[in-house]
Amino acid sequence: MTTDDPNFAPYPGRYEVARIKGIPPNEDPVLLDITGEADVQERIDKIREIVERGPIPDGGLSWNHESRVVTVRLVAAVDGTSPEVERLKEEVLAEAEEFTVEFQEDLTVEFQSVAYSRQELLDLADHIFFSVAPGRQIAGGWSTSENRVEVLIGEGDDETQTLIEALDDKRIVIQIVPPGPWEVL
Structure with a gap:
């Protein structure tokens, strides 16, 4: 099997393994794993799918x-x-337990109650960052851990206070930062 996907490459050490086992080397490409966490990430992705298709709005996952x-x-x-x-939690915990059994490594899952859904905050972030007038020093994005949209505003802008007032929303956390070489929106 060959693939043009840059995330796949030949199995490293395949010739040594094949020589030791006395078998032909496996030439099938395998997923590159730069961090050593590809198995964990695959399981986290499965947990994310469970949560996203579940009946409870999800507020995001973090690892x-x-x-x-x-x-x-x-x-x-x-x-x-x-x-x-509780049913959703059971399904997620079963997925984590399957990983623990398969890889002999712990994968702990914690559940946290949050006020806002991931989608609500992503939509709000899109609205904020795509509706601000060009040339303004504003940056940020959705913060999973804060369950808010974080907005960074350059200090010293003549309209900083107006922008702060316009963004008065309990779903938004504003930080004033020194002016710098920001990429202008």
């Missing part, structure tokens, strides 16, 4: 590779009071 914790944010109480949330 902490140091603690090996996947945080699943849901726009619902995660305290055991909702049967729908």
Whole structure:
């Protein structure tokens, strides 16, 4: 099998493995794994699919590779009071357990209740960053961990205060930053 996908390459060490086992080398391309976390990322992607197709609006996922914790944010109480949330949690935890059994590595999942859905905040970020007048020093994006849209505004702009007032929304966190060599929108 050959592929033109740059994310695939021949299995490294295939000739040594084949020589030791006394078999022909496997020439099929395998997924490149620069970080060493391709298996974990594949499982996280499966967890994301479970959450996205679930009945509860999702507030985003994050992965902490140091603690090996996947945080699943849901726009619902995660305290055991909702049967729908509990079913979703069971399905996610089963996926994580399957990884633990298959790879003999822990994959911890934590659930967090948040106020806003991922889609709501992504839509808000798109609205903010694509409707600001060209030439303004503004940047930012959706913050999964904050469950808000973070907006960075360059200080010293004549219209900074007007922009701050226009962005008065509990879903937005504003940070004033020193002017710099920003790429202008």
